Amino acid sequence: MVELKIRKFGNSLGVVLPKEVIDRLQTSNGERVFLIESGDGDYRLTPYDPAFEKKMAKAEEIMSRYRNTLHALSK
Numbered sequence: 001m002v003e004l005k006i007r008k009f010g011n012s013l014g015v016v017l018p019k020e021v022i023d024r025l026q027t028s029n030g031e032r033v034f035l036i037e038s039g040d041g042d043y044r045l046t047p048y049d050p051a052f053e054k055k056m057a058k059a060e061e062i063m064s065r066y067r068n069t070l071h072a073l074s075k
Contacts, residue, residue, distance in 0.1 A: 004015040017025075027033060027047045036044045063070060 002018060002021055004017070006013050006015055022028065025033060025045070025047050031047065032049070033045055033047050034049060036046060036050060038044060
């Protein structure tokens with residue numbers, strides 16, 4: 001468990017993530033992270049965009065369905 005302290009940044013509130021958390025998230029300065037609310041009211045911090053993941057799953061489904069057509073078009 002990592003304890004974070006809420007701090008004031010201008011007119012906003014925020015937290016500073018320690019280096020070990022940044023390393024674990026495999027992210028760096030300027031990159032985006034997402035705070036996702038789970039069904040039981042807890043939160044999860046992740047570098048993965050859930051909306052992008054859904055779009056990629058749909059793209060993979062389409063590529064799988066039209067595999068032969070895409071192969072012919074690539075020639």
